[in-house]
Amino acid sequence: MPASRTAVIYNPSKTKRDDLARAWAGVSAEAEPEWFETTPEDPGQGPARAAIEAGCDLVIAAGGDGTVRAVAEGLAGTDVALGIVPRGTGNLLARNLGVPLLSLPAAMRRALTSESRSMDIGWVDLRRESGTERHAFVVMVGFGLDAQMLAETDDDLKSKAGWLAYVAAMGRALSSSSVIDVRLALDDEPAQSVEAHTLLVGNCGAIQGGVTLFPDAQLDDGLLDVLVMSAAGVGDWLETLRTAMWDNGILRLFDRERSATSTESARHAQARRLSVELSEPCAFEIDGEEVGEVTGFTVSVEPGALRVR
Numbered sequence: 001m002p003a004s005r006t007a008v009i010y011n012p013s014k015t016k017r018d019d020l021a022r023a024w025a026g027v028s029a030e031a032e033p034e035w036f037e038t039t040p041e042d043p044g045q046g047p048a049r050a051a052i053e054a055g056c057d058l059v060i061a062a063g064g065d066g067t068v069r070a071v072a073e074g075l076a077g078t079d080v081a082l083g084i085v086p087r088g089t090g091n092l093l094a095r096n097l098g099v100p101l102l103s104l105p106a107a108m109r110r111a112l113t114s115e116s117r118s119m120d121i122g123w124v125d126l127r128r129e130s131g132t133e134r135h136a137f138v139v140m141v142g143f144g145l146d147a148q149m150l151a152e153t154d155d156d157l158k159s160k161a162g163w164l165a166y167v168a169a170m171g172r173a174l175s176s177s178s179v180i181d182v183r184l185a186l187d188d189e190p191a192q193s194v195e196a197h198t199l200l201v202g203n204c205g206a207i208q209g210g211v212t213l214f215p216d217a218q219l220d221d222g223l224l225d226v227l228v229m230s231a232a233g234v235g236d237w238l239e240t241l242r243t244a245m246w247d248n249g250i251l252r253l254f255d256r257e258r259s260a261t262s263t264e265s266a267r268h269a270q271a272r273r274l275s276v277e278l279s280e281p282c283a284f285e286i287d288g289e290e291v292g293e294v295t296g297f298t299v300s301v302e303p304g305a306l307r308v309r
Helices: 017-027 045-053 065-075 092-097 104-113 145-152 155-161 164-176 234-254
Strands: 006-010 034-037 058-063 081-086 117-128 131-137 140-143 180-186 192-196 198-202 224-229 266-271 273-286 289-308
Touching: 006 017, 006 045, 006 065, 017 104, 034 045, 045 058, 045 065, 058 065, 058 104, 065 081, 065 092, 065 131, 065 289, 081 092, 081 104, 117 273, 140 289, 180 224, 192 224, 224 273, 224 289
Parallel strands: 006 034, 006 058, 058 081, 081 289
Antiparallel strands: 117 131, 117 289, 140 198, 140 273, 180 192, 180 273, 198 224, 224 266, 273 289
């Protein structure tokens, strides 16, 4: 049943209020929800807090990954449930939760009628040359190929071709990426020096195209999953792809208890907290959005901090 009071927070650059209202009317006999519109200056945190103050116990985020992440940040630590109507390109959290991606009414129905569950939320403290800043995330953060690909993606092509625009950007990201020295500390262990061109920290495992970056990731295990990649040549990349598709892909379909397989060029780990220092500034991404260059970062998990449908 719908919550006693519901808010819909929508990104007007991704969807229209009229379309959302029609979807709502098609699946709910309740009065219209409270409506909140995001802005470039406030992508969702402020509207989420306003919805809480208005007494809503369900907040539906309608937009892309940035909208979902910002609304989740505003709801973190409360009992207010988050529903998702995915209208973006990646829709990463929606994918991991099994939310319908192509049907607006089906996603609205799922948000209104499914049971809430608790999930972890991650926090990242970015260190830049200009200072520090703190953000929440629900899917993953990191630097390297993923962030570079996002930085290289043409926004106009993305709006026309969707996630296929990322394919065009991958070649440019591969050519511009390089292995750098990284100081990495997991939990209370001493910091280690590693070489990497990509370091990702995940709360969820799946991304676009059915690829699972973090085979051991669970939304509610109180752990973060770490992937450090250093593949440099064709042989390294072939081994990395084989491991991802076979060991951490197909074989796990038959053995769900199988832990993620690591190689010299793609290492997996888990931790509740990690700190990273970079030998040079690198482009960084949060839940599929490139946020500029960082010189280091600290990531931690807040178990069960978010209620989600």
